[in-house]
Amino acid sequence: MPLAIETIELTKDYAVGFWRKRPRRALDHLSLQVETGEVFGFLGPNGAGKTTTLKLLMQLVFPTSGEARILGRPPGDLGAKRRLGYLPENPYFYDYLTAEELLAYFAGLLGLPPADRRRRVSALLDQVGLGNERKLQLRKFSKGMLQRVGIAQALLNEPDLVILDEPMSGLDPLGRRDVRKLILELRDRGCTVFFSSHVLSDAEALCSRVAILAKGRLVASGRLSDMLAFGVRGWELVVANMSDTLVAKYRPRLSRAEPLGGGRFSLELPIETPPEQLLTELTADGGQLVSLNPLRETLENFFVEHVGQRP
Amino acid sequence: MKTLGWIAINGFREAVRDKVMYSLVAFAVLLIVASYIVGELTAGQDVKITKDLGLSAIGIFGLFMAIFIGIGLVSKEVERRSIYSLLAKPIRRSDLVIGKYLGLVLTLVVNVAVMTAALYLVLAYLGTEESDLARQAREAPLLDPALLKAVGLMLVQLMVVTATALFFSTFSTPILSAVLTFLVYVAGFFSADLRNFDQVVDSRVVQALARGLYYMLPNLASFDVTAQVVHGLPITWRYMAVTTAYGLTYITILLVMSATIFSRRDFK
Numbered sequence: 006m007p008l009a010i011e012t013i014e015l016t017k018d019y020a021v022g023f024w025r026k027r028p029r030r031a032l033d034h035l036s037l038q039v040e041t042g043e044v045f046g047f048l049g050p051n052g053a054g055k056t057t058t059l060k061l062l063m064q065l066v067f068p069t070s071g072e073a074r075i076l077g078r079p080p081g082d083l084g085a086k087r088r089l090g091y092l093p094e095n096p097y098f099y100d101y102l103t104a105e106e107l108l109a110y111f112a113g114l115l116g117l118p119p120a121d122r123r124r125r126v127s128a129l130l131d132q133v134g135l136g137n138e139r140k141l142q143l144r145k146f147s148k149g150m151l152q153r154v155g156i157a158q159a160l161l162n163e164p165d166l167v168i169l170d171e172p173m174s175g176l177d178p179l180g181r182r183d184v185r186k187l188i189l190e191l192r193d194r195g196c197t198v199f200f201s202s203h204v205l206s207d208a209e210a211l212c213s214r215v216a217i218l219a220k221g222r223l224v225a226s227g228r229l230s231d232m233l234a235f236g237v238r239g240w241e242l243v244v245a246n247m248s249d250t251l252v253a254k255y256r257p258r259l260s261r262a263e264p265l266g267g268g269r270f271s272l273e274l275p276i277e278t279p280p281e282q283l284l285t286e287l288t289a290d291g292g293q294l295v296s297l298n299p300l301r302e303t304l305e306n307f308f309v310e311h312v313g314q315r316p
Numbered sequence: 317m318k319t320l321g322w323i324a325i326n327g328f329r330e331a332v333r334d335k336v337m338y339s340l341v342a343f344a345v346l347l348i349v350a351s352y353i354v355g356e357l358t359a360g361q362d363v364k365i366t367k368d369l370g371l372s373a374i375g376i377f378g379l380f381m382a383i384f385i386g387i388g389l390v391s392k393e394v395e396r397r398s399i400y401s402l403l404a405k406p407i408r409r410s411d412l413v414i415g416k417y418l419g420l421v422l423t424l425v426v427n428v429a430v431m432t433a434a435l436y437l438v439l440a441y442l443g444t445e446e447s448d449l450a451r452q453a454r455e456a457p458l459l460d461p462a463l464l465k466a467v468g469l470m471l472v473q474l475m476v477v478t479a480t481a482l483f484f485s486t487f488s489t490p491i492l493s494a495v496l497t498f499l500v501y502v503a504g505f506f507s508a509d510l511r512n513f514d515q516v517v518d519s520r521v522v523q524a525l526a527r528g529l530y531y532m533l534p535n536l537a538s539f540d541v542t543a544q545v546v547h548g549l550p551i552t553w554r555y556m557a558v559t560t561a562y563g564l565t566y567i568t569i570l571l572v573m574s575a576t577i578f579s580r581r582d583f584k
Contacts, residue, residue, distance in 0.1 A: 066582040091404035114405040
């Protein structure tokens with residue numbers, strides 16, 4: 006299977022300081038392979054080097070050393086650009102254009118014939134839920150609406166590869182659901198999706214593989230489920246119709262109990278206590294289950310544990 | 317070529333939808349109309365004064381547009397980060413620089429045309445009230461087509477200024493670019509003096525420096541034929557062609573340098 010993205014020892018230093026410039030390493034010898042047709046999550050906390058990597062792939066910045074190949078070609082190659090779509094982080098577009106005009110402009114740059122252009126622009130605006138705002142100037146758009154326009158412009162050329170920088174950023178829950186659905190649709194039609202995120206749940210729901218970056222270095226890569234650090238470490242129950250005395254009865258089995266007000270309590274169970282048994286007893290005592298969630302290692306904890314001690 | 321066209325048209329659209337530009341053009345047209353009033357105050361010289369003031373107004377407002385839109389052509393794209401999604405499209409960075417430049421040239425052409433039309437209208441109105449004596453005393457026809465020669469060269473001059481502003485903006489901040497462009501503009505009018513520096517200064521270093529600057533800076537005074545046109549002196553087609561070719565060569569060099577610098581820049 007040919008690779009959609011490959012980076013070999015990719016490194017980027019930025020010069021910082023006003024008078025005496027000194028290099029600050031943003032990306033440190035990153036070697037990564039993304040296969041054609043997969044949904045690949047590029048994870049890491051803020052400032053990890055995710056955006057720098059994506060900019061290197063799009064040749065918005067040039068590497069200090071190492072190399073990258075995108076759809077088998079070097080970054081910046083016009084042939085490769087014709088086959089890919091890119092959503093920058095917090096995208097900004099010309100605010101004097103309407104959504105329709107912006108997409109028509111980009112479609113023109115992509116070389117789409119006029120008839121296809123109109124059809125594609127119209128279909129995409131409907132697809133991202135901006136069909137009614139097509140004649141509205143972008144200066145009147147909210148952050149979430151701009152994000153949707155950004156996604157639409159990345160899909161104009163029916164790309165073989167899409168690179169999305171924080172695609173869920175600025176979106177409400179409905180918007181996030183739409184984007185997730187869109188990414189899965191892209192995958193189903195054979196498109197490779199490479200997206201960055203600092204939200205673990207996005208990656209869990211969508212990715213076949215992930216890479217985790219911290220302080221410019223690759224910390225781990227592979228299937229998220231295979232990464233032991235992300236295993237379940239306990240359970241969180243929210244229970245209603247509880248009293249302090251009832252909570253006190255179960256307290257020895259809980260790792261934490263916190264009142265939420267109105268007779269609701271948040272209870273935490275350690276991993277060795279199965280929640281089924283406790284739930285049966287609680288229900289018999291009159292408690293009502295509101296929610297039950299597995300407690301996982303958060304991405305942030307993962308970074309603290311695995312990369313926090315590094316210089 | 318299609319790519320350049322798309323970028324240029326979008327640049328033009330940006331300028332056309334900018335309200336600041338409308339106020340600039342409106343103010344320039346107002347000034348041209350006002351030159352009629354100033355002309356009225358001068359005995360028998362009203363046509364000359366109107367032509368002189370009118371052409372100057374076109375030059376000054378064109379200069380404002382060339383500098384202030386020119387410095388923002390590319391730097392605004394970088395500052396507002398619209399360049400990220402634009403450069404992801406199959407275009408070269410040099411396409412962006414040249415396309416944006418052509419967009420502003422188109423904007424200048426349209427605006428200068430509007431201001432020139434206003435000048436001709438004012439002159440035509442002057443003609444309706446002109447006395448026979450004044451008509452006989454005039455050195456040049458009222459609706460002199462030679463005015464178009466002056467406007468044409470002025471346009472080439474504005475194109476040089478725009479290319480200079482664009483060049484500076486590829487590596488410095490907008491404010492510094494505006495200052496540097498303005499300095500080049502002013503110095504460009506005195507470049508003939510730089511050539512003759514060796515007659516007034518003895519220092520060889522200063523002489524060499526002055527000569528270097530003379531060759532480096534654009535000779536903007538050569539594009540200004542307002543005085544000749546106003547006084548009915550001939551401007552040959554040969555002069556027009558040579559000066560235009562000089563301007564276009566200067567512009568080409570600036571655009572190549574701008575595109576080269578821009579092609580190597582990191583957009584953090």
